[in-house]
Amino acid sequence: MENNLKKVDIIFEDSDKCAPLKVLEKTLKRTADDIILDLIDSGLKGRGGAGFPTGLKWKFTRNETSDVKYVICNADEGEPGTFKDREILDRVPEKIFTGMAICGYVVGAKEGYIYLRGEYNFLLKGLLKKLSDFNAALKKLNVDFQIYFKSGSGAYVCGEESALFESMEGKRGEPRNKPPYPTVAGYNSKPTVINNVETLVYTTMICHMGPEKFKALGTSDSRGSKVFSVSGDTPIPGIYELELGMPLHDFVNEFGDGDTKAVQVGGASGHCVPRKKFNDTIIGFEGIPTGGSMMIFNSSRSMYNVLHDYLEFFAEESCGQCTPCRVGCQQLLKGIEAVKRGERPPAYLDDLKKLTGTMKIAAKCGLGQSVGNPFNSIIDNFREEIIY
Amino acid sequence: MSTTEALVKELVEKNGRTRNSLMPVLQGIVQQEHFLSEEALICVAKELDLSAADVYGTASFYTFLDTVPRGKNIIRVCKTITCHMKGKDEVIKAISNALKIKVGETTHDNKFTLLSANCLGWCHKGPVMLINDEVFPELTPQKALEIVEEYAKK
Numbered sequence: 001m002e003n004n005l006k007k008v009d010i011i012f013e014d015s016d017k018c019a020p021l022k023v024l025e026k027t028l029k030r031t032a033d034d035i036i037l038d039l040i041d042s043g044l045k046g047r048g049g050a051g052f053p054t055g056l057k058w059k060f061t062r063n064e065t066s067d068v069k070y071v072i073c074n075a076d077e078g079e080p081g082t083f084k085d086r087e088i089l090d091r092v093p094e095k096i097f098t099g100m101a102i103c104g105y106v107v108g109a110k111e112g113y114i115y116l117r118g119e120y121n122f123l124l125k126g127l128l129k130k131l132s133d134f135n136a137a138l139k140k141l142n143v144d145f146q147i148y149f150k151s152g153s154g155a156y157v158c159g160e161e162s163a164l165f166e167s168m169e170g171k172r173g174e175p176r177n178k179p180p181y182p183t184v185a186g187y188n189s190k191p192t193v194i195n196n197v198e199t200l201v202y203t204t205m206i207c208h209m210g211p212e213k214f215k216a217l218g219t220s221d222s223r224g225s226k227v228f229s230v231s232g233d234t235p236i237p238g239i240y241e242l243e244l245g246m247p248l249h250d251f252v253n254e255f256g257d258g259d260t261k262a263v264q265v266g267g268a269s270g271h272c273v274p275r276k277k278f279n280d281t282i283i284g285f286e287g288i289p290t291g292g293s294m295m296i297f298n299s300s301r302s303m304y305n306v307l308h309d310y311l312e313f314f315a316e317e318s319c320g321q322c323t324p325c326r327v328g329c330q331q332l333l334k335g336i337e338a339v340k341r342g343e344r345p346p347a348y349l350d351d352l353k354k355l356t357g358t359m360k361i362a363a364k365c366g367l368g369q370s371v372g373n374p375f376n377s378i379i380d381n382f383r384e385e386i387i388y
Numbered sequence: 389m390s391t392t393e394a395l396v397k398e399l400v401e402k403n404g405r406t407r408n409s410l411m412p413v414l415q416g417i418v419q420q421e422h423f424l425s426e427e428a429l430i431c432v433a434k435e436l437d438l439s440a441a442d443v444y445g446t447a448s449f450y451t452f453l454d455t456v457p458r459g460k461n462i463i464r465v466c467k468t469i470t471c472h473m474k475g476k477d478e479v480i481k482a483i484s485n486a487l488k489i490k491v492g493e494t495t496h497d498n499k500f501t502l503l504s505a506n507c508l509g510w511c512h513k514g515p516v517m518l519i520n521d522e523v524f525p526e527l528t529p530q531k532a533l534e535i536v537e538e539y540a541k542k
Contacts, residue, residue, distance in 0.1 A: 154451030170410030
């Protein structure tokens with residue numbers, strides 16, 4: 001069968017040619033505006049899931065007037081089914097540091113922070129050693145930029161950028177109102193670029209290989225490639241860098257176990273796609289975007305259990321600050337339990353769907369706003385499994 | 389000066405006397421004492437010139453900053469979907485039986501606390517658990533017990 005899946009090797013490539021410090025030296029000889037133009041031209045969008053154009057983010061921060069600016073690497077990878085950032089941090093940390101240093105040069109920041117989730121503390125010892133070598137190399141190159149680590153302490157919501165700033169400032173990880181956006185007022189209320197781990201590595205690699213090569217991959221809406229975390233009912237779970245814009249059908253052909261019933265694209269906060277829609281679902285910003293999480297379920301799995309797991313997750317991880325999310329997550333969980341036990345009629349599921357609509361409008365951050373994604377896609381496609 | 393007081397002073401010295409150092413200070417205490425006692429929280433509040441309520445409010449937000457006593461070794465078994473599919477229930481049951489504690493409890497000798505955790509980022513190698521900061525992927529109930537036994541000897 002024809003398969004349009006294209007495996008790519010950009011993120012983890014570690015030949016001498018793309019030695020991070022060489023890329024840095026080469027790039028710092030260019031003007032900041034040139035680098036921004038290249039990034040915009042490449043079409044790179046944030047790889048954490050939200051997909052904001054990286055070049056624009058850098059440009060907005062550069063345009064702010066402030067003595068102090070920051071570059072922050074969001075390594076608070078917590079979305080269920082996502083584990084690619086851990087692998088990137090472990091295997092090619094210098095490429096992340098380099099992306100941050102380039103960003104610092106472009107926007108005019110002197111300090112960079114990597115916010116590492118507490119669950120990855122075991123990586124810290126090795127990373128600190130590599131970081132101190134890198135910081136020393138920056139000084140040697142006369143680059144006025146230093147990078148530091150900050151640890152998280154087990155809160156999913158701190159992956160939300162403004163909650164992450166709050167946490168770094170020693171507060172509860174509660175998301176802020178937006179605007180102002182981080183490019184205007186982020187960490188310590190100063191202009192801040194905050195990028196995902198993978199995004200920063202792509203910025204390094206685009207500076208290395210030029211935007212053309214990156215742009216040649218993917219589709220007009222989803223340029224380039226992306227690292228996918230593949231898990232669940234697959235004979236070959238793991239991390240794969242693939243060209244964006246593939247039909248889900250091809251993905252399942254490659255990674256499924258022959259009995260795939262559904263794929264959860266984008267983690268617990270993403271969408272559940274049933275088999276009948278594999279053919280016309282595109283993985284990318286024009287279809288279903290993902291931070292990389294691809295969880296595969298075969299026909300032995302109960303979608304009620306899947307949804308129940310997700311809702312339990314959100315009910316626990318909701319920061320509790322805004323009512324739509326705090327109460328909404330609890331009510332969705334209690335609601336499907338009640339329908340399952342027969343205490344509520346099946347039509348109650350439609351009331352719960354309306355509740356997710358309210359959450360989407362009224363919740364303060366992406367956590368509460370996106371609970372409707374898994375909820376509605378599972379209810380709509382596997383309603384009978386929720387009821388009986 | 390109590391050992392907790394000395395520890396807090398040392399951590400504040402190292403991380404700086406600002407609000408931004410609150411997380412590293414609290415993390416440092418948990419590293420040494422496994423949880424944040426009332427004494428520790430009040431001491432931090434005094435050193436950083438914050439209200440005790442503010443310090444407690446921050447600490448209680450984070451899963452890893454425990455404000456109730458925990459054992460010397462904290463076992464966190466991932467309970468999120470893929471680990472669930474790959475058999476985390478059996479792993480928890482095996483550890484729970486061996487240590488004679490339920491999830492959320494601490495052994496009488498204060499050596500172990502058993503907890504469940506949300507996604508630990510090892511979905512391709514589940515089930516997985518953390519013991520303190522160390523990670524153990526691709527568990528079976530048998531393997532988990534052997535690892536716990538090793539920690540019991542330490």
